Every structure is written in C-alpha cells, then in structure tokens.
Amino acid sequence: MILKEEIIETDLLIVGGGTAGCYAAHILSGLNPDIRITIAEKANIKRSGCLAAGVNALNAYITEGHVPEDYVAYAAADAEGIVREDLLLSMSRELNGVTHDLESLGLVILKDEDGEYVSRGWRNIKINGENIKPILARAAGGKNVRIINNVNITDLLWTDSENGRTVRGAVGFSVLSQKACKFSSKAVLIATGGASGLYRPNNPGFSRHKMWYPPFNTGAGYAMGIRAGAEMTTFEMRFIALRCKDTIAPTGTIAQGVGAKQLNSRNEIYEQKYGLKTSERLWGTVTENALGNGPCFLKTEGIDGKAENDLYRAYLNMAPSQTLKWVENGTGPAHENVEIEGTEPYIVGGHTASGYWIDDSRRTSIAGLYAAGDVAGGAPQKYVTGALAEAKIAACSINAYLNSLKADNGSAPAEFPVKEADAVIAGYEKHLSLSTPAFSADEIEEAMQKIMDQYAGGISTGYRYSLAGLKIASKKISELIPLSENLKASSTYDLMQIYEIKERLTVCQALIAHLEARKETRWHSFQENADFPDKDEKFEKYVNSRYENGKFRIILRPLIHAGEKYEHQN
Amino acid sequence: MSIRIDKSKCTGCGACTRVCPGNLLQLVGEKDGKKSSIRCSRDCWGCCSCIKECRFQALQFFLGADIGGHGAVMTFKKSDGLNEWEITLPTGEKKIIAVDPKNANQY
Numbered sequence: 001m002i003l004k005e006e007i008i009e010t011d012l013l014i015v016g017g018g019t020a021g022c023y024a025a026h027i028l029s030g031l032n033p034d035i036r037i038t039i040a041e042k043a044n045i046k047r048s049g050c051l052a053a054g055v056n057a058l059n060a061y062i063t064e065g066h067v068p069e070d071y072v073a074y075a076a077a078d079a080e081g082i083v084r085e086d087l088l089l090s091m092s093r094e095l096n097g098v099t100h101d102l103e104s105l106g107l108v109i110l111k112d113e114d115g116e117y118v119s120r121g122w123r124n125i126k127i128n129g130e131n132i133k134p135i136l137a138r139a140a141g142g143k144n145v146r147i148i149n150n151v152n153i154t155d156l157l158w159t160d161s162e163n164g165r166t167v168r169g170a171v172g173f174s175v176l177s178q179k180a181c182k183f184s185s186k187a188v189l190i191a192t193g194g195a196s197g198l199y200r201p202n203n204p205g206f207s208r209h210k211m212w213y214p215p216f217n218t219g220a221g222y223a224m225g226i227r228a229g230a231e232m233t234t235f236e237m238r239f240i241a242l243r244c245k246d247t248i249a250p251t252g253t254i255a256q257g258v259g260a261k262q263l264n265s266r267n268e269i270y271e272q273k274y275g276l277k278t279s280e281r282l283w284g285t286v287t288e289n290a291l292g293n294g295p296c297f298l299k300t301e302g303i304d305g306k307a308e309n310d311l312y313r314a315y316l317n318m319a320p321s322q323t324l325k326w327v328e329n330g331t332g333p334a335h336e337n338v339e340i341e342g343t344e345p346y347i348v349g350g351h352t353a354s355g356y357w358i359d360d361s362r363r364t365s366i367a368g369l370y371a372a373g374d375v376a377g378g379a380p381q382k383y384v385t386g387a388l389a390e391a392k393i394a395a396c397s398i399n400a401y402l403n404s405l406k407a408d409n410g411s412a413p414a415e416f417p418v419k420e421a422d423a424v425i426a427g428y429e430k431h432l433s434l435s436t437p438a439f440s441a442d443e444i445e446e447a448m449q450k451i452m453d454q455y456a457g458g459i460s461t462g463y464r465y466s467l468a469g470l471k472i473a474s475k476k477i478s479e480l481i482p483l484s485e486n487l488k489a490s491s492t493y494d495l496m497q498i499y500e501i502k503e504r505l506t507v508c509q510a511l512i513a514h515l516e517a518r519k520e521t522r523w524h525s526f527q528e529n530a531d532f533p534d535k536d537e538k539f540e541k542y543v544n545s546r547y548e549n550g551k552f553r554i555i556l557r558p559l560i561h562a563g564e565k566y567e568h569q570n
Numbered sequence: 571m572s573i574r575i576d577k578s579k580c581t582g583c584g585a586c587t588r589v590c591p592g593n594l595l596q597l598v599g600e601k602d603g604k605k606s607s608i609r610c611s612r613d614c615w616g617c618c619s620c621i622k623e624c625r626f627q628a629l630q631f632f633l634g635a636d637i638g639g640h641g642a643v644m645t646f647k648k649s650d651g652l653n654e655w656e657i658t659l660p661t662g663e664k665k666i667i668a669v670d671p672k673n674a675n676q677y
C-alpha cells in the first residue's frame with residue numbers, strides 16, 4: 001500500500017469548488033443547516049476554475065423591459081434551436097435573483113445616478129469582477145460545509161437496483177500528499193466545469209496553457225459521468241471562442257464595450273456578411289482568413305485616451321496579459337486595432353449546450369447525481385449568473401431529495417461499494433509503482449491534441465471535419481488509451497496529470513461519436529461536417545449518448561420546448 | 571506567459587502556493603530557506619492569482635516570446651486600498667496602473 005486512506009462521510013458531496021460548486025454550498029447550507037456538505041476541489045476554492053483572474057461583466061441578466069422568455073428566445077436562436085428551452089427558462093427566472101445576491105455578498109456592480117445597474121445591451125451588466133471568486137469562496141464557508149482543497153476526484157461510485165442506478169459517492173486523491181480519499185455520500189453534485197486542452201492550442205509552445213478556458217478544467221466531470229453510464233447531450237456543439245490574438249483574452253469588452261466592429265485587412269467591416277450569432281462571428285473570421293483577407297481585427301483605432309485607459313483597467317480585472325501586451329508593445333488600442341483569432345475547440349456547457357443530460361431539477365440520468373454550470377448540458381449562454389442559477393436550482397432539488405431519503409430510511413448510512421472504491425485506488429497505486437514507462441503524460445497529450453486538430457476539426461483544418469477523418473481520429477485516440485494506462489507517477493501531482501490525460505481521452509471519444517452522429521452542419525465552425533455541409537431538419541433533435549459495454553450508444557431525442565416537462569425514464 | 575520568482579525577495583511565506591488553480595507552485599528548499607518554485611513554467615495559465623497574494627513583489631508575471639513578450643515584467647501590490655500593477659519595461663522604465671476595486675469597469 002503506497003497511499004494512506006481517508007474515508008469521508010457526508011450527505012452531499014460537491015465535486016469542484018468553482019462558481020457553481022461554491023454557490024450550491026452557500027444556498028444549501030442556508031436552506032438546511034442540518035445537512036453535511038463537503039466540497040472536494042482539486043486546487044483551492046479561493047481562485048480555482050474559470051473565475052481565477054476575474055471576469056468583466058455578468059453576461060446573463062434580464063434588464064428592465066425584458067422577461068426571462070426573451071433570454072430563452074435569444075439563446076435558442078443563437079444555438080439554431082438545439083437547446084433545452086425548459087432548462088433555459090428555469091435558469092433565466094433565477095438570473096436576477098442570484099445577481100442581487102452576488103451584490104449583497106460584495107460584488108461591485110456599476111450603477112447610474114438612479115441606482116440602476118448600467119447595462120451593456122439588454123442582457124449584460126458591468127461589474128468589477130476581479131475578486132468574484134474570493135467572494136464566492138467566502139460565501140461557501142457555512143458552518144455545515146467542509147471544504148477539502150487539493151483533492152482530485154477521478155471516479156464516481158454507484159450501486160444498481162431494479163429502480164436503476166444510484167450514486168453512492170466518489171474517489172479521489174490528494175494532489176499534495178500520499179493520500180487517497182473515499183467519499184461516501186447520499187447525493188453528489190458535479191460542478192467540475194468544461195474541458196479544455198483536447199485540441200492543439202493556439203500557442204502550442206512555451207505558452208501552451210495561454211488558452212481561454214482554464215487548462216486545469218480537463219473534463220473530469222464529463223469523463224466520470226460517461227464511465228458511470230450517465231446520458232450526455234450535444235457534445236458535438238463545440239465552443240470556439242473569438243479572442244484577442246496571442247493572449248487569448250476575451251473580446252466582448254472591446255466589441256460591446258467600445259462598439260468595435262470586425263475588420264479585415266482590406267479595411268472592410270465584414271461581420272454583417274456572415275451574421276452576428278456567436279458561431280457566425282467566428283466563422284466569418286475563419287472564412288475571411290481563408291479568402292486571403294486576413295488578418296482580422298477589432299477596429300479600435302481612434303478611441304480616445306480615456307477609453308484606452310479604461311480598457312487597460314478593465315483587462316487587469318480579468319485578463320491581465322492583454323494590458324501587459326499593450327503597454328509592453330507601446331501600442332494601445334487607441335492606435336492599433338486589436339487582432340483576433342479563433343481558439344481551439346472546447347467543450348463548455350455554459351457557452352454551448354454540451355454536457356450531462358439533466359431534468360429540470362438538474363438531476364442527471366443517475367439517481368442522486370446532479371449537475372450544474374459548464375458541466376451540465378442543454379442550456380447555452382449560461383455564463384456566471386446562469387451557473388449560479390443552476391447551482392441554486394440543484395441545491396433546492398438536493399435538499400428535497402435528501403429530505404425524502406430521510407423520511408424513507410431515517411439516518412441509516414447509505415450503501416458504499418467498497419470493492420469498487422478499492423479498485424480505483426489500486427489503479428492509482430499502479431501508476432505510482434510503475435518503473436519503466438514508454439511515454440510521459442505530456443507526450444500522450446501532444447499526440448492526442450495533434451490527432452484531434454488534424455482529424456476532428458481543429459484550428460489547422462479551419463474547424464471542418466469529414467467522416468473519413470473522424471474514423472482515423474477514433475482509431476488513433478483509442479490507441480492512446482492503453483498507453484495512458486502505463487504512465488508512471490512519482491508523486492500524486494504526476495498522478496493528477498495522468499488522470500487529466502485519461503479524462504481528456506474519454507471526452508475526445510465521446511466528442512468524436514457525437515460529431516459523427518450529427519450528419520448535417522448545424523453550426524458553422526462549431527460543428528462543420530464537410531460531408532453534410534447544410535442544415536437538415538431531420539436533425540432538429542438532440543444527439544445524446546450513453547457509454548455501454550465499451551461503446552457509445554447514440555440516442556436521438558426530440559426537442560423539448562418551454563412549457564414542456566421532461567422526466568427521466570430508466 | 572508565465573511567472574518568474576525573485577528568490578532574493580521571496581520569504582517563503584507560502585501564500586502564493588495555496589491559490590494557484592493548477593497547483594503549480596510549491597515551496598522548495600531546506601527548513602528556513604524555503605522558496606516558492608513553479609513546477610513547470612509552460613503550465614502557467616497566466617491568471618495572476620499568485621502575484622496578487624505576494625506581499626513582497628517576489629512574483630513577476632511576463633509574456634512568453636511566442637506571444638509577443640519583449641521582456642517586460644509585471645508585479646502587483648495593494649496600496650491605499652488600490653490594486654497597483656507595476657510594469658517594468660526592458661529599458662528599466664516603470665509604469666504603474668492603479669485600479670480601484672470599489673469601481674466597476676466602464677466597459
């Protein structure tokens with residue numbers, strides 16, 4: 001035995017103490033002080049996840065004169081109809097409430113003389129989001145909440161009965177010491193965010209981790225759900241961000257904040273030609289580059305000195321590298337347009353609709369297992385406030401679930417699948433005791449990113465893919481899996497890197513299966529199938545999948561509209 | 571994109587090692603001489619969480635040459651309630667941008 005073992009019993013285990021995870025703990029501990037809540041976070045909740053550097057705006061808020069249904073309509077149109085309107089509606093109804101709560105917790109929001117929020121368009125408000133994560137981390141620290149930092153969760157535990165599958169906890173290990181952790185839990189909330197690093201990134205060399213989405217959100221939550229047989233949805237709707245060249249800093253602050261238009265190198269504003277949906281703005285830029293009209297820019301030249309200084313400050317509050325770049329190069333946005341590029345594709349359920357297939361209570365297809373934030377599918381354009389809204393809905397549902405368990409069983413301890421937990425830990429110890437590996441985790445990661453880039457629609461093919469290419473991708477990715485089983489770890493930090501690559505490989509397999517199944521092109525760039533270049537109404541459906549006996553079973557499901565109620569059937 | 575650690579300024583307090591979202595920083599060295607150290611420079615996301623924790627400006631943020639870095643470095647300090655970012659250009663010239671955390675962004 002190499003690893004010490006710790007057993008942690010809890011009522012709710014929250015996997016991932018990011019935006020959704022911290023807020024769910026805050027809400028549930030307020031609702032019910034008798035529930036034992038445990039957050040297991042791979043880093044430290046103070047700055048972990050998407051919010052580490054800060055954010056610049058709350059991108060989902062319903063301003064005066066608008067209603068939640070408007071937000072549903074906007075998100076549905078932007079995603080060409082492939083959304084869960086039921087989920088979007090229940091989320092949209094909570095957006096303003098969670099925003100006011102955030103303000104009461106200490107977030108600075110810009111207000112006019114009348115004390116009204118100042119908006120950027122009708123669904124977006126201006127804030128100082130530099131310290132948004134420390135604010136949420138503080139709010140998560142209720143009396144009945146135990147926060148365990150630096151523990152990387154790799155696997156869910158469950159049992160089966162005639163009523164279907166029920167979650168029983170999870171297994172992980174400390175990244176800083178030789179310790180494995182078994183969590184026995186009545187309910188689990190997955191809040192691990194999305195997946196980056198699947199494709200070769202924009203800056204593959206020294207700055208390989210200078211990506212938009214956190215390189216530390218590796219799709220762990222998707223992977224453990226896939227392996228547990230949970231149903232997943234819409235992985236094929238990848239998110240590809242249009243970002244500032246090199247620093248990969250967000251562009252919304254420039255585009256919406258100072259109204260900068262997209263400009264090609266022939267001095268033409270090209271954005272109207274392609275449309276203004278999220279995927280179209282990106283596709284327009286990719287196409288202009290392919291036509292030889294690149295590089296492309298946001299037209300900022302001519303903004304005044306005050307606006308430039310305000311932009312320097314705004315970027316320091318969310319993407320400090322961009323301000324450093326401007327100052328270091330001696331040319332700010334007032335004198336030089338800002339070059340833009342598309343990123344590598346990510347899987348992010350908070351921007352697009354990929355993730356766990358959930359019902360309106362945010363329960364997954366496994367009893368007791370809930371999902372919120374970027375890991376949950378069906379509801380794109382969630383952003384920070386949408387993640388909080390989902391966390392709140394999930395927290396309320398979990399409260400009801402735990403109360404009903406208590407009414408049925410009293411406080412009898414839940415079943416715990418000891419053998420399965422031990423097998424996971426034996427897997428950790430295998431990596432820790434291997435002596436002569438053929439490859440390193442880094443090498444496998446590079447191989448995976450190259451395969452995905454070249455055969456599954458990465459940057460190098462202008463995001464287009466063909467079925468023939470996917471076939472090769474599928475074969476080559478599956479060849480990497482046995483190699484990833486034989487990686488050597490000298491410390492539990494190394495072990496985390498090994499599990500990160502394993503998670504990414506699982507997510508890549510699911511992604512390839514989904515890209516293959518959507519035999520149309522629903523969204524430019526996000527899912528551009530070269531064999532079927534047009535939209536096809538036959539695919540006005542969700543592409544879902546379940547991993548069964550080593551294979552992905554694809555399930556096409558009919559669209560669910562606002563007002564309709566979806567219930568899981570086992 | 572990464573950080574450099576000025577070992578002459580680092581007191582080994584460990585504050586930075588507790589916040590990195592990628593667990594990249596650790597204290598390395600003997601008993602009293604422990605200093606912060608980054609496991610792999612290439613793994614840094616550039617979020618600046620660590621440099622905001624360092625009260626001694628021992629952590630310097632810089633852009634890799636592959637993304638247009640020219641050798642400038644940026645440090646952070648709290649001063650009279652303001653967030654002060656200090657950029658030192660390769661010429662030695664310094665620029666300070668102060669941001670008031672009580673004010674929201676204008677854009």
Ligand SMILES: Cc1cc2nc3c(=O)[nH]c(=O)nc-3n(C[C@H](O)[C@H](O)[C@H](O)COP(=O)(O)OP(=O)(O)OC[C@H]3O[C@@H](n4cnc5c(N)ncnc54)[C@H](O)[C@@H]3O)c2cc1C
Pocket residue numbers: 015016017018019020021040041042043045048049050051054055056057058059060151152153154191192193194212213214216217218220221250350351372373374375382383384385387591
């Ligand atoms: C750079 C950037 C800028 C953004 N800007 C804005 C903006 O200005 N406005 C806006 O509204 N939205 C913005 N967003 C979107 C928004 O921040 C996210 O959609 C939202 O924060 C996602 O919340 P989450 O809880 O799902 O993920 P996260 O907050 O990322 O939380 C996931 C957590 O899970 C942890 N974790 C992952 N794997 C494991 C594991 N195996 N075991 C244990 N823990 C694990 C991670 O460390 C992390 O703490 C931005 C996103 C990014 C990346």
Ligand code: SF4
Pocket residue numbers: 575579580581582583584585586587605606623624625626627628629
């Ligand atoms: S916070 Fe600063 S002084 Fe403390 S360990 Fe880190 S670098 Fe050293």
Ligand code: SF4
Pocket residue numbers: 572573589590591592593594595608613614615616617618619620621
């Ligand atoms: S900048 Fe962010 S990712 Fe890089 S070492 Fe510091 S805390 Fe870690």
